[in-house]
Amino acid sequence: xxxxxxxxxxxxxxxxxxxxxxxxxxxxxxxxxxxxxxxxxxxxxxxxxxxxxxxxxxxxxxxxxxxxxxxxxxxxxxxxxxxxxxxxxxxxxxxxxxxxxxxxxxxxxxxxxxxxxxxxxxxxxxxxxxxxxxxxxxxxxxxxxxxxxxxxxxxxxxxxxxxxxxxxxxxxxxxxxxxxxxxxxx
Amino acid sequence: xxxxxxxxxxxxxxxxxxxxxxxxxxxxxxxxxxxxxxxxxxxxxxxxxxxxxxxxxxxxxxxxxxxxxxxxxxxxxxxxxxxxxxxxxxxxxxxxxxxxxxxxxxxxxxxxxxxxxxxxxxxxxxxxxxxxxxxxxxxxxxxxxxxxxxxxxxxxxxxxxxxxxxxxxxxxxxxxxxxxx
Numbered sequence: 001x002x003x004x005x006x007x008x009x010x011x012x013x014x015x016x017x018x019x020x021x022x023x024x025x026x027x028x029x030x031x032x033x034x035x036x037x038x039x040x041x042x043x044x045x046x047x048x049x050x051x052x053x054x055x056x057x058x059x060x061x062x063x064x065x066x067x068x069x070x071x072x073x074x075x076x077x078x079x080x081x082x083x084x085x086x087x088x089x090x091x092x093x094x095x096x097x098x099x100x101x102x103x104x105x106x107x108x109x110x111x112x113x114x115x116x117x118x119x120x121x122x123x124x125x126x127x128x129x130x131x132x133x134x135x136x137x138x139x140x141x142x143x144x145x146x147x148x149x150x151x152x153x154x155x156x157x158x159x160x161x162x163x164x165x166x167x168x169x170x171x172x173x174x175x176x177x178x179x180x181x182x183x184x185x186x
Numbered sequence: 187x188x189x190x191x192x193x194x195x196x197x198x199x200x201x202x203x204x205x206x207x208x209x210x211x212x213x214x215x216x217x218x219x220x221x222x223x224x225x226x227x228x229x230x231x232x233x234x235x236x237x238x239x240x241x242x243x244x245x246x247x248x249x250x251x252x253x254x255x256x257x258x259x260x261x262x263x264x265x266x267x268x269x270x271x272x273x274x275x276x277x278x279x280x281x282x283x284x285x286x287x288x289x290x291x292x293x294x295x296x297x298x299x300x301x302x303x304x305x306x307x308x309x310x311x312x313x314x315x316x317x318x319x320x321x322x323x324x325x326x327x328x329x330x331x332x333x334x335x336x337x338x339x340x341x342x343x344x345x346x347x348x349x350x351x352x353x354x355x356x357x358x359x360x361x362x363x364x365x366x367x
Contacts, residue, residue: 004267005267006267006268006270006271006274007271009246009267009268009271010271010274010275013238013239013242013271013275014275016238017235017238017239017275017279018279018282020231020234020235020238021231021234021235021279021282021283021286022286024230024231024234024235024283025227025228025230025231025283025286025287025290026290027230028226028227028228028229028230028231028287028290029227029287029290029291029293029294031226031227031229031230032223032224032225032226032227032287032290032291032294032296033294035220035223035226035296038219038220038226039220039221042215042216042218042220043215044215045211045214045215045217045219045220046208046211046212046214046215047211048211048214048229048230049207049208049210049211049214049233049349049353050204050207050208050211052207052230052233053203053204053207053349054204057199057200057203057204058200061196061200065192086189087192090189090192090193091196094193094196094197094200095200097197098197098200098201098204099204101201101204102201102204102205102207102208105205105208106208106211106212109212110212110215113212113216114216115212115215115216166234166237167234170230170234174230
């Protein structure tokens with residue numbers, strides 16, 4: 001990091017941000033294409049930030065744990081390594097449990113704020129849990145792969161693994177919500 | 187691997203972060219965004235733009251503080267180039283994202299509310315990035331004065347608070363647009 005003037009900061013960051021904007025608007029376009037469902041059930045918008053965040057959060061946990069383990073030599077850079085699988089499994093399980101708690105909280109609090117959910121608790125939980133499972137299924141292997149590549153190429157996890165994981169999380173998050181809505185069939 | 191220790195360390199953080207995002211979701215679902223054609227298309231980009239610009243600004247400040255270039259006694263004057271860059275990028279990329287979102291919406295077969303999308307996006311971006319940049323400057327200065335490594339505290343805190351703040355500000359602007367215009 002250098003002491004730059006504003007122009008060189010912009011030059012350095014702009015290409016990556018422009019690319020991220022394209023990917024994110026691609027995801028947003030899919031959300032827009034299902035706007036009728038959100039028109040009918042506005043409460044579903046409440047799960048968008050939460051599903052988007054789970055990928056980034058869980059991916060960052062696995063990413064930083066693997067980065068430390070790989071450098072300490074307690075984890076081998078291999079998908080079949082027991083520690084790697086253990087980390088993925090545990091983070092996935094914790095992510096699902098955390099979303100179960102958050103989704104139940106939203107289901108109770110939304111009507112209190114005057115936003116009708118209009119779905120049964122089972123449908124609501126099914127949508128959030130299916131979406132979370134899809135996101136975690138995509139993000140956790142991506143985090144492992146990115147950490148192993150970062151370790152082999154000696155890149156810092158902050159600049160490499162975390163941005164990859166949060167973009168994968170954002171994009172699959174929206175796909176996952178739409179998939180879950182279709183599967184449950186509102 | 188010590189599974190109990192991992193659950194003890196990571197699970198509370200996952201639940202708290204989930205709750206913070208859920209609060210953001212409450213605002214979003216009450217905002218009426220689905221009534222403004224094109225708005226849903228721009229929302230994910232707007233949230234991630236905030237993270238990209240303010241997040242990297244905060245981590246840049248942390249590094250500048252370690253290098254001794256960022257002076258905690260004159261926090262704003264010693265970080266003005268970073269602030270300028272954040273303002274320029276917030277405005278230009280929010281215009282870029284709005285145009286992209288409008289194009290996607292139009293390609294998908296509906297007429298985007300161009301004025302609404304552009305107004306909400308640019309205003310949200312200006313307001314949230316001014317607040318977050320100031321908070322970043324002040325909290326990096328504060329943590330440096332108290333010998334706390336800004337990388338461990340300020341940056342993760344800002345990204346969570348920033349997500350919530352930008353969703354709340356955006357929801358308020360969307361709501362104002364839907365109700366008054």
